[in-house]
Amino acid sequence: MKRKIHIVGNWKMNQSISSIKTFFTEFNENCSKYNNCNMWIAPQFIHIPYLQEVTKGKGVVKIGAQNCSHVNSGAFTGDVSASSLKDLGVDFVIIGHSERRAFFQEKNEILNTKTINALNANLKVIFCVGETLEEREADKTKSVIKAQIDQGLANIPKNKIKDVIIAYEPVWAIGTGKTASPEQAQEVHLFIRQHIASTLKWNKDDVIILYGGSVKPSNIDELLDCEDIDGALVGGASLVASDFDKLCAVGNRH
Numbered sequence: 505m506k507r508k509i510h511i512v513g514n515w516k517m518n519q520s521i522s523s524i525k526t527f528f529t530e531f532n533e534n535c536s537k538y539n540n541c542n543m544w545i546a547p548q549f550i551h552i553p554y555l556q557e558v559t560k561g562k563g564v565v566k567i568g569a570q571n572c573s574h575v576n577s578g579a580f581t582g583d584v585s586a587s588s589l590k591d592l593g594v595d596f597v598i599i600g601h602s603e604r605r606a607f608f609q610e611k612n613e614i615l616n617t618k619t620i621n622a623l624n625a626n627l628k629v630i631f632c633v634g635e636t637l638e639e640r641e642a643d644k645t646k647s648v649i650k651a652q653i654d655q656g657l658a659n660i661p662k663n664k665i666k667d668v669i670i671a672y673e674p675v676w677a678i679g680t681g682k683t684a685s686p687e688q689a690q691e692v693h694l695f696i697r698q699h700i701a702s703t704l705k706w707n708k709d710d711v712i713i714l715y716g717g718s719v720k721p722s723n724i725d726e727l728l729d730c731e732d733i734d735g736a737l738v739g740g741a742s743l744v745a746s747d748f749d750k751l752c753a754v755g756n757r758h
């Protein structure tokens with residue numbers, strides 16, 4: 505069964521008001537043609553209102569955040585709550601990106617709290633999992649991902665399961681130019697799908713699983729050809745309007 509393709513741009517700590525303006529001047533021309541593909545972008549928090557403004561009326565690009573707090577309010581200087589994101593009209597939040605795990609020491613337990621908070625605030629969640637090169641070489645890929653899923657996605661309210669998207673992002677493929685081969689990616693995607701069915705009891709055919717890690721116009725086609733890959737979470741290539749456009753055009757065809 506083919507699920508609707510999602511192409512999600514993770515802009516990380518990049519872009520400026522002027523580069524965003526240029527991006528949408530180019531991208532807005534084509535994007536309304538891609539009805540078959542969900543196009544989402546997560547800019548820096550501070551750029552969210554500007555993206556909402558420049559995409560207004562196009563109705564096709566959804567805007568998200570790259571992180572949110574594990575609590576809803578209080579003395580947490582510098583944090584941004586899921587409810588305040590929802591208040592701003594944000595659609596989704598990325599949780600557990602490997603850069604959050606590595607640079608901000610975010611562990612599965614806190615990522616679970618963030619996920620539940622975000623879902624209760626009526627945001628969709630893209631929950632990221634993935635192994636490091638060391639873990640892959642030690643043949644620990646599946647056990648690492650299993651723990652990330654079992655702990656990070658524990659106790660999700662039943663009525664919120666439909667709002668969770670999983671992103672498989674092998675850490676060794678992020679920003680390195682090394683993409684997992686379609687076979688490597690498909691193997692892990694299938695494992696994730698089977699695992700969430702057997703452990704979490706989610707309906708495996710409904711779960712959207714994105715691949716991330718050096719996705720670009722030249723490799724997206726073969727990745728999306730895989731049965732269990734339902735889209736891509738894209739860093740570098742999503743910053744350039746013409747590349748993002750190509751990714752969405754391919755997504756739209758699948």
Ligand code: PGA
Binds near residue numbers: 680740
């Ligand atoms: P990349 O980043 O496409 O630049 O490898 C992907 C990500 O970190 O989500």
